[in-house]
Amino acid sequence: MNAIFTRTSIRKFEDKPVEKEKIDKLLQAAFVAPSAGNQQPWEFYVVTERETIEALAKTSPYAISAAKAPVVLVIAARKDVIFPGITDIDCAIATENIWLEMEELGLGGVMMAVSPVPERMEAVRQILSLPDNQYAFALLPFGYPVGKKPQVDRYDARKIHWIE
Ligand SMILES: Cc1cc2nc3c(=O)[nH]c(=O)nc-3n(C[C@H](O)[C@H](O)[C@H](O)COP(=O)(O)O)c2cc1C
Numbered sequence: 598m599n600a601i602f603t604r605t606s607i608r609k610f611e612d613k614p615v616e617k618e619k620i621d622k623l624l625q626a627a628f629v630a631p632s633a634g635n636q637q638p639w640e641f642y643v644v645t646e647r648e649t650i651e652a653l654a655k656t657s658p659y660a661i662s663a664a665k666a667p668v669v670l671v672i673a674a675r676k677d678v679i680f681p682g683i684t685d686i687d688c689a690i691a692t693e694n695i696w697l698e699m700e701e702l703g704l705g706g707v708m709m710a711v712s713p714v715p716e717r718m719e720a721v722r723q724i725l726s727l728p729d730n731q732y733a734f735a736l737l738p739f740g741y742p743v744g745k746k747p748q749v750d751r752y753d754a755r756k757i758h759w760i761e
Contacts, residue, residue: 607705666738706739
């Protein structure tokens with residue numbers, strides 16, 4: 598898959614909305630992600646309302662660049678699942694699926710960690726009025742990229758341990 602070898606974190610966006618069809622394609626990519634016991638613990642909040650985006654961008658010192666994104670996707674997780682200890686892993690895989698599909702669609706974005714940092718989780722929960730059986734996992738601001746740079750090759754043979 599070529600997107601794996603071109604994807605980078607994008608934090609600057611064109612002042613242009615993202616088409617609903619493209620957002621829907623991103624969500625389709627999320628829903629085909631694997632999950633523990635196929636529990637599919639994810640819930641997706643697609644935020645385009647400026648006021649809410651600006652509030653989300655203040656939930657962490659590392660989320661400031663989300664303020665100017667045309668869309669912020671918030672990935673949340675349900676607590677009422679078979680394997681609650683594994684939901685963050687499931688959500689991370691779904692997030693990566695979305696991130697890679699963005700690359701395919703000419704979009705760009707960046708994952709911003711929310712879980713397991715309690716203050717960030719609480720701030721996002723309040724902004725979105727999440728129900729009690731859900732918690733916020735991550736923010737994924739995205740849009741049309743500005744200044745996309747080539748991917749840096751981080752291949753490191755010292756981290757590969759062949760046991761043969
Ligand atoms: C779990 C996770 C959490 C991250 N959290 C943030 C964040 O809060 N803010 C941010 O600007 N970037 C965040 N990033 C993006 C990383 O900084 C970025 O992936 C890393 O520097 C490598 O760059 P690349 O994505 O361009 O390859 C996060 C990435 C991951 C995978």
